[in-house]
Amino acid sequence: MISLTSPVRTRAHGWPAGIKLAALAVATFALFLIHDLWIMAAAFAASLGLYALPGWRFFRAGMERLKVLWPFLAILGVWHVVTATYDEGAEILLRLLTTVGLANLVTMTTALSDMIAVIRWLATPLRRVGLNTRAMELAIALVIRILPTLIDNGQRLSDACRARSPRRPGWRVVVPFTLLALDDAEHLADALRARGGFLENKET
Template sequence: MVGVTIRARWLRAMPAGVKLAALALTSVALFLVTDPLVLGALLAGVLALLGGVGALGLLRTLKPIGIMLALAFLAHGLLGDWMLGLAVCLRIGILVLLATLVSASTALSQMLAVLDRLLAPLRWAGIPTRPIAVAITMTLRFAPMLAERWRMLTLAWRARSPRRPTWRLVTPFILSALDDADHAALALAARGGFDRR
């Protein structure tokens, strides 16, 4: 995780499979919750967890998607359902923080090993599973990278303008994220792509 060190040894020592399973179950459970008050309480619980493991720096992860969450909330409001918009934004915020916490406390090789085992049945059907495993792992890894990208864009804005950075950063942020994804794809291709597992 960029700029954040997880101090809790017990979290770093926890098996990757346990953390990924907990993340998956939490994701499913969150989509069964519709009450914004309950989701707000869960977000407070996640913040308490981050504080307990010394990872409050992960809050920076929400900055890159803050404007997008605000736009999603506004869109729901314009459609007449503010409460649904609030619930959606709270869910996304919780999931981004938890996914980044898992990514920050788990080695890439451990996550790939777990996903390879979980996806093994697909290989019996002739489906290569390594691309799927890498895609899932990189999705988890990209959250902190996007947070750092947003921070760099904000610093660049402040170096050039006395005004506070606003929605104008969204376009360069999206373009730079797509550029990062393109570079990641080229790097994978240069290393021979994926094996056929």
């Protein structure tokens, strides 16, 4: 999952989060069972159609968030060209785009609090045997929340590098990006400790 809730209101925003997450799980499982390139291409086209249904603004926002996949797609594409496994490579690339695209659709049309509520309900049996599930719930929420911020930070670093040099940023932004991510993580950890960390509220 990549993006936060879309500002463009769609019909899917009103659907129960549990149903959307269950449908996503079933679709993802089914996509990994499919090994026909044409069916995979049709599934990818269908996912693009789902992005297009709410209108151009929603479609553009969704595609913008999926840009983070391009480095992985490029690496996979080069590998399968070098190894001459073109059909297998196309199948893997289409599966990756479709599964991540569908997951992105769910986060764009579902409030984070609703998804956490579903996860908390699914973790009820673990709490009954004495396990603290708050850390898991919070970790999932943080991943969904922080990933877009990390992407934006990386884009700003790349833009700053281009403004100072005609060369492509490439690997030059890896170290400052890593340091920036660690700094953000440290501030986040301090904020969590200030609010009690992962301790369960004894009154609930």
